[in-house]
Amino acid sequence: MRQGFRFSPPSVDVPPEVDWLLLRALGPEFKPWVEARNLDSDRLTKVVGSDGLLGRVRARWPRENLESELDLDVLEQADKAIHGIAATELLQEKVASQIASMASDQGAPAILLKGMALRLGGYSVAGARRAGDIDLLVPSGNAETLFLTLIQQGSLKVDSQPQEHHLPPLVHPLGAVVEIHVDLRGVRLGGHGAATAEECLSSGHCRALENWPEGTYIPDSNLLMAHLLVHGLGQHGFSPGAYPMLQLLADLQDLGFTGDQGDRFLAEGYGWIQLEVSREEVLGIRELLRRLEQGEKASEIVTGNAAPALILGHMLAGSMDAEYRQSLKLAAVIRPSIERQGLKGLLRNLGSAVLLTRGQIDLIYGQPRTEVGYLARRLWRPFDLVGRTAKTLQARRKLRSRE
Secondary structure, eight states: OOOSOSOOOOOOOOOHHHHHHHHHHHOSSOOOOTTGGGOOHHHHHHHHHHHTOHHHHHHHSOHHHHHTTSOHHHHHHHHHHHHHHHHHHHHHHHHHHHHHHHHHHTTOOEEEOHHHHHHHTTSSOTTSOOOOSEEEEOOHHHHHHHHHHHHHTTOEEOOOOOOSSBOOOEEOTTSOEEEEESSBTTOOTTSSSOBOHHHHHHTTOEEEOTTSOTTEEEEOHHHHHHHHHIIIIIITTTOTTTSOHHHHHHHHHHTTTTSHHHHHHHHTGGGGTTTTSOHHHHHHHHHHHHHHHTTOOHHHHTSSSSHHHHHHHHHHHHHHOHHHHHHTHHHHHHHHHHHHHHHHHHHHHHHHHHSOOHHHHHHHHOOOSSHHHHHHHHHHHHHHHHHHHHHHHHHHHHHHHHO
8 A cells, every 4th residue: 555645846936827727727606816917927828728727717717707817818818728628529529439339339348538538427518628638448358459440440550669558549530549448557446456447347337328339438436536546646646747737636626526426435446546546645635626626825725744735736846847847757767667567667668768669759859851860869869868867866956955
């Protein structure tokens, strides 16, 4: 069982723009904020854009409520955010329905996960949640067949390192990114091993979607909370640039984490993830969210060493403090690897970091013009990693000197 906190964030100076953002994205009934007229529009746009919460703010409150607090250019960006997210949701639902139909024709159940499950389950409202891809869980024996069928029908395989819990991502002809999962890494319904589609269904923690192809399901709120906490803290906790952690708070709020449903999760669902996420971290997130829901400012919560302060400090520093974000990069590779698979897992992940695929080279360094360019970048990669490690260690030293 994991214990304690995995993060030690530095002190964070919270600007009023962050106070406003979290109040409007997660806070209580709308009441005009007298300080809002002093908000810096450029800073607010940067903060909101980096955490993907502008659409949520616009979805929660009528435009006329926000007109007294935001400049016209920011209001227009809020309108564009909610419309853009809603359009993406419609496209993703269409793609998900097509894939669910393929799986049904092949006799395979399909469990939609994360953002798609929140939307189709009625937990989040249209335009409020940005989703990067479509995640679905199928039995491992059906995953490859479904994967190949999608390729045959025009989806393109993303050139990336293999993952144990899902097949390589696919880009659907309509543009949506799809990940076919074979288990829920870090969620142990039976006390051992990652939860499979068969276990999720037989445990009764999924429900069928009405008006969808037969065999299409979403997890119940307990299973959704468990998976979101593992994903946000266990898998991406040390990589705040890869996953906006404030999104985790919004998702948990939509699931009723601070109320009776949270009580039910702590009584049953937490046991599934206790090896990945400590109870102190879960309770810290719950208390943090409860205080934000009551209207307390982030700048007040983040002071001190209480659990909510540590959690929020990490979330904000991971977004706003470049040195802190850099200091986490080494831990993002080493700690999760050792915790899950020991030295063997660490060596495998280090090998994956050195031996890049062509797609990873294109993403990290830009696409070379020739084959020689790919070779040169592969030869350069070990030296580049040494340099990046040195920068990480230097950032950690600077952080300690600031304490």
